[in-house]
Amino acid sequence: MTSPTPERFFELWVFLSTNPLLWLTVTIGVFLAAQRLAALARFNPLVNPVLLSIIAIVIVLRLTETDYRTYFEGAQFVHFALGPATVALGVSLYRNRHLVRRDALPIAAALLVGAPVACLSVIGLATLCGLDAGIVAALAPKSVTVSIALGIAEQIRADPGLTAVFAISTGVTGAIIVTPLMNALRIKDFAARGFAAGLASHGIGTARAFLVNDAAGAFAGLAMALNAVLTALIAAPLMKLLGL
């Protein structure tokens, strides 16, 4: 056995840091730790496990001078699961079909109003802020879950990297503000709260809603799926109509 010298550590590091295994393990480990922290903070909305994980991993990558491409080679296995997880919403829709039937009208109304508002409000605000057309287009599908936002980006020719980042930022933002906002508005109907969370902030909002209340989680998942379908249908015509 050779004694551990700095050279050997360096060799080991070179091997590990370019191996998908390291960054896959780091991603899952960091998220588990972040979840533990969120539980310790009694699920205070500010202690969002997704945001904490992202910050921690960005810091680790900076400190180890690892580029995103190398990181993603490992993390892509987790990222890939977004596709099947989106399809899995079919199961949650199916399981909640009775709730959906009971609240069919409020759901339909909130969807038909909420989906265009999610798109148009960000287009309006971004234009007011003087952002250029490329960024406005990438912002348009921001409330839609990442895998489908990327599909929409393809249709409206928006930058996929920016689209993904905006969708995730929106998810984290919604997950953080939904609880204090709904409490301030004194809304106690968890179906309505969850639906708004899922529509405005897709999967990350849905993950938050499941922490607060089971029914809220189910409605959030439903809103996320419905909004993905509707926005995918209206985004391209809407952008054309606005001349963007």
Add this chain to the structure above:
Amino acid sequence: MLLGLFLLLFCQLIGEAAARALGLPVPGPVIGVLLLLSALFVRNRLVRGRDDETVADDRQGAVGEAADGLLRHLGLLFVPAGVGIAQSYQALDGQLIAVAAALVGSTVITLIVTVATFRLVARRLHKDGRP
């Protein structure tokens, strides 16, 4: 679990293929969701016809198990793409504050408008005082 994972991937695959081949204006995973949903309704018909499985206890078998596994840690799946955020700072080129303002503003508006619409219609419908 493996069968469930296969079914989810299969629905996604068919969805992606159909969207591309037929030039549909809907992303592949969306078609995958609709496909899985219809498959579950068909399955329900078949389960209902059997005596050994009650519909109430049904957790949608293997596909339900796989879906539970994925959806339980939904947040995790967004982390790899989120880490890319640091990459996009350069692309934003000093427009970060404007982007953040538009994004946060729009999220607040969307949350309020959506919840208000939902409550308004729900209250009209059930005047029996749901919370």
